Amino acid sequence: MMFRTVIVALLATMVCFLSACSTTAPPDTPAETPAENATVQINLTGATELGQPIGTIDLQDIKYGLLLTPNLTSLKAGLHGFHVHTNPDCQAAEKDGKPVPGLAAGGHFDPGNTKTHQGPYQNGHLGDLPPLAVDDDGTATLPVLAPRLRVTDVKDRSLMVHADGDNYSDQPKPLGGGGARSACGVIS
């Protein structure tokens, strides 16, 4: 009986040795990043300097991704293209010798260098968000959820609201067809 116990213990040690078993979790298991929040001040864009402040967008990590809750006024009614842009800068920049509102924010946040606009549920630009819905009175309060993002991913970037909607494609117009950059805020 004693002999048998020793054999079993030896066998178990050998199996452990061969398979490198461990009593703790594998060290490469990613730690859950702590939930964060941020509030972003949003201004209308402008050709020379930023336009008027129009409210805020709250960012919050939830179980399903990044929840963005707008509290905005003074926008055109309807759906607006809404994205995380690369640079933490909402100022105008020159293109073809003319100032373009919001251009300093750069392109859609694209750490994977995909160069494709596919919206929030595919594998193109990571900064592609669901469009922002604006009521007939110009206010936006309906939250949107970006399932691939966390607050920490978008820090030191900017949030951009475009003049028109977003078809989650580069066809027939590039970048979802949102057109002009209407309102913007730096995520700090």
Ligand SMILES: [Cu+2]
């Ligand atoms: Cu955009």
Ligand SMILES: [Zn+2]
């Ligand atoms: Zn995009």
